[in-house]
Amino acid sequence: MAPSVKYWKGEEELLRDQAFTTAQKNEFAEDLPLQEVLEESNFELNSSRRDFLKYFGFSVTAVTLASCFKAPIRNAVPYLVKPEEITPGVPLYYSSTCGGCSTACGVEVKAREGRPIKLDGNGRSLISNGNDRSAEAKGGLCAVGQASILSLYDNERLANPLKKGSESDWTTVDAEISKSLNDLAAAGSGIAIVSGSLHSPSTLKAIADFSSKFSTARHIMWDAVSYSGILEANETDFGKKLIPSYYFDKAQVIVSFGADFLGTWISPVEFTKAYVRNRIPAQGKEMSKHIQFESNLSLTGTNADERFPMKAGNEGIYLAALYNKIAQAKGGRQIQVATSGELAGNSLAQTADLLLKNAGKSLVVSGSNDPKLQMIVNGINMMLGNYGQTIDLDNYSNQFKAVDRDMDALLADINAGKVGGVIFYNVNPVYSHHQGKAFKEAIGKLKLSVSFASSKDETASACAYVCPDNHFLESWNDAEPKANQYQFTQPVISPVFNTRQAQLSLLSWSVGIQNPEQDPMADKQIMNQRFQTSPFYTYMQSVWQEKLGAENFQTHFNQCLHDGVLTSEPKPVMVPAYATDLSSMGSYLDSTVSKEGQVDLVLYQKVGLRDGSMANNPWLHELPDPVSKVCWDNYVTLPKALAVSKDINLGDTVNIKAAGISLNNVPVIIQPGQANGTIGLALGYGRTAAGKVGGSAEKAIDSVGVNAYPFFQGSNSSRSLVVRGVEVSKGDASYTLAQTQTHHTIEGRNHVREATYADWKKNPKAGNDEPKPHMYTVWQTPEYRRKGATGHLWAMAIDLNACTGCGSCVVSCSIENNVPIVGRKEIILRREMTWIRIDRYYAFSNDGVVIGKTNEHFEGPYLTKEKGIAALDKELAAKQGAAYAHYENVKVVHQPMMCQHCGQAPCETVCPVLATTHSTEGLNQMTYNRCIGTKYCGNNCPYKVRRFNWYRFNNNSNFDYHFNNELGKMVINPDVTVRTRGVMEKCSFCIQKIQEGKLKAKREKRSVNDGEVKTACQRACPANAIVFGDLNDEQSEISKLYRNERGFHVLEELNVQSSVKYLTKIRNTETV
């Protein structure tokens, strides 16, 4: 059965936009940047003929003279005393815990000669492996975690403590703060420590010690984006203010109301790992079904089997409707709502049916921050018997603990003069609180204000003292992300700057633990004794001695540090007592219903930047958003219908106004899948004191994006992500977004394949059963591809069912392979450098009307020349009774795309200098030093995966990212060449890792074990979607996957014999 689906990457492709078609035909999307290249600092060519003769004469003489000179002297400085564990040239791996967010994934840190260069998931950590307690569990890490290593080498971090904005030293700062704290406590004035969610036992003890020393001290947790709604709902329902553990792998039916659990919600890596376990169609195991109701098209929504656009403002009544349907079946009391809640095509009723059929094996989650809605969700899960099965309140999560009301209370207390001193730890309320301005003024009133921020962020700039915290790779710490499941953080590098970890600062002011004495040897980077003597290490040990017992303590503790985790058996899961009566909630829900024509703004976090705390990290900006494929900005996502009615096109801007706050000239994209009557805007952008990357008012660097936090407020206790009744009008300005969605397009060709689960059960080759095209080749099959070949034949398989499109692989690849960051301007010119991209394809789905029935309209190739999209729009509008309703109902396929290492590679045959050749291990080799930059290869590549270095990106002040300062360069992988201007580059299948793996095997006189060589993308993937290995090893995982019926090569008909096999996407729906 030939797929009847027409895929498109963006509206410009769908509408055959002129700019798009022109750009596609041209070899280069823009004119060549000759002038800019020539103006690069070391390329002065402004000279006349006379000058030329002079220079010529001079250089001939110079060359003659220079032949007397020697090449520059290079020095080698060995260790004076080599640390025993270090072998120069051989990496060391340490277990630690990611500090990118409070989710606390376990990480494995790769360090070369004492400098960390790569982070990956630790398979032992229950967070990074998604509660997999088996021995072969694999750890994943998200894009934020991958990129967080760059923050360590950020040269804009504070190098010293600050006092009133100017540099000071620890002794002065400590003395003054201690005195101030004592004065405050003596005067009975309150002291508050405001931190993000904390679950580190040692840190919490340090704070407790602080609080017991200063009687007026209290500790408040506050998160920029909180889960206040769930916490409060659980407090009301179960008397426990906590977030349960969700087991997505145990659920046969997953229903999510706007919760982006694969992208940003609570613990995305953990959830992705668990979710994917049940998403691979396999014999003897039922694939789960995932239904998503949402307004913005989220990463999770793109992966759903069924996705229904839902107006977020009405979520309450939809939840109530679902509740009532289940309650009706179960014989419970219903919620009395006046407004009938049903979505198009009885989808709620059908969802209720599915949930009831899978009672106890289902999971309903909601991304709302409204405690009342979360209580309904609790009620639904309780009726279905999901507690104790897929929801676990006994082995709960500690990852987010903050409720919003605490911060409002603090602000009131400061203004009332009850609190005289505040210490900010990992929070930046001046930026991320909706009353940021009020906070800034309040901080001014304080007698003592301290921030632990590692850079001079918005809050730190307002504080009298800044005591910069270490990066997590420089710190000792522990964590308890899940109840009784511990993780450890150990330093991998000595502090780069004169910083001190926050816990030590607190302890030095309270119990008088002093700053570690600077080891003079450490300064000279010779012999580092500093960590052994870190007082916080000793402190942490004393905390752990109580837990582990004194007997064999050091051995036991060292084992914990080695593993990075201390996992214990989970507690038996109980069904909690529940007696909440929801029946009276109806009037509240009725009051929330959106009026006709009202537009709701739905705030969300981007998969890359999240809450914006790492806004100075260029990789997170450069990573295209998994859904919109926009880099370097946030923007308003508009539904097509609204855009048409307001005459807003791509490149325009809008003004939005709600609750007395307005944002003007915000860039827009028309987002397929955006529910009509809603718009979306990402939080975390618009920083004014992030630094040279994220924006800094002090340095006159424009903010990246706009700050949406002022909208994130709530009338009752918890802040609401939904802003009701937004006025949207077209702005005056125009703005070009750096959107990669149609770059490198391979439009018009059949590149993704999908089938329904039902069809797959009947025929495992479903969706992939196109007759093989006739292949002709003028080449002989090389020896290494014949049977009985002795060497390796490297290949990759990517399961489109597993890949969620999260983008972790993109960042991982770039860091492993020293890929430069090019910035917004270059991306607009289609010059992004990433070796791996994730192509996101849209297709109109089956109207979203009926689950389980085919829709005759979407059969066959409906997008024909004669018909055109405009005619289709009209026809569908008539059918659906609303304009552009089909734009709401798109389905998405994510396809990671990198060099396919073709056996008969088109790039190789056109290179005039043999810079790209084939190896006997099936690799398409790129030799930079042979390349003369003709770009023929790039043009001849059917997959468009070759990248040209338009500039020398290192040491180039126009690209002031990590490659342009001494500190930032520390992250460079020493085993991979840093490319220069004028050469092509592309995915190498991580050849450096292949060579390393082979060499290890040779040294140990054995063959290479399967799974020993892992590419950077594979290692990072939280979904285990990528498998790499040797095809000449019959037993390898890759060989097994190559025999899988779902496997296909992209553009197989070209007979380029690609080495990457994709596995057909199987959707658990009745229709494709």
Next chain:
Amino acid sequence: MRVLHQLQSKFRLAGFVALIAAFPSLNAQDAKKGKEIFDANCASCHGIQNRGAGPALKDVHNRRSEEWLLKWIKNNEALRKSGDAQAIQVFNDNGGAIMPAFGSLADADIKDILGYIKEESAKAPKKAVVAPGGVDKKDETPDSTLYVLLALIGLFLVVFLLLARVKRDLDRLAAAGQGEAIDETPKGNFIQRLLPGPLARMNPVVLTMFALSIFGILGFVQFYEYGLSEVGVQKGYAPDQPINFSHKIHADEYAIDCKYCHSTADKSKSASIPALNTCMNCHKSVQARDKYDGEISPEIKKIYTALDYDPEKPANEAYGKNPRPVRWVRIHNLPDHAYFNHSQHVNVAGLTCQTCHGPVQKMEKVQQWSQLTMGWCINCHRETGIQVAQNDYYEKLHEKVKADIAKNGDKSKYKDKNGRVVVTAGMNGGLECSKCHY
């Protein structure tokens, strides 16, 4: 330069022999035997005038009784355990450094040693005798020598030409004097007249071309060498190092294995310059004082300075707080885009260090022996065999080779023209770009 070095070291050796010969002959029988025993057993830790790992032994016979010394030397641990206050004192004074027990020495032997110490103690500290050539002069670069030579050759050429012309004129005048007819109009042009006879008879165009091509070749050679050095090819590069470390002494005379110091060569991409702590394994006690009039060798002193180590302190004390790392000059510099791994070559291929680095053990001062160009690498990969039989990694390849030879006999591609079985690195993909460039 190498010749010069060899000369220098010969001189140095000669000086050393002279020094030994200058010693007054030893008269006491027991002291002579004592020296032998001392050298064999004690000298690695003790000096007479100076301390090594253990204290200096000058006048030890006055400080301690012979009976005590016998006990101490035979088993100092037992003596300490017996509660002997002196023994414990000595042990503590030297920072608890453990001296091995010498139970195997007979009392007479120990007495001989003491005799030797007694005799040595009586002598004044040695006078400095600097061996000729012992101090390295700053080397002149070979390039400047070449230029001086070239300039001289040029000068001589001009002088020669002038003289030739003078001779010609004189000959003509002489001929005129003898009444022979003088050809008033000399044949040929100015240059031809300038040149001596045989050259003048040659075609001037050919001659000019010839001269130009000689200059051209010389120029090209210069330019080529310059070009090579510009791209990092610097064969023969032997820079001065901050410490005049002699591989000849260490690797040849003392036959210390290369991998004792370059210990990571078989497990890492980098063979690594040893940490100075490695030097101290020996140089805590080896101080070459005999060559420097009782003073520590200035080169060894550089190690102590670098580590901020005080040789007068007990041997196991930590280094000082003010170390100054040594900045060696890198000799072997591969370009950044070439990946080279020592362990692949040393461990897997089993090559000796000398294959690429040349006879380092004969080098007073290390120089780059090989060209280290890609062509040089590739040639070796084309010629050098893989040890397929000894390494299970190559099991499949080995089977294939065996099968191929069984099938094709001498015509097998795995046999060279002499009939030897050769499986080269090149045959196994060792010539492919991304084996070294990525």
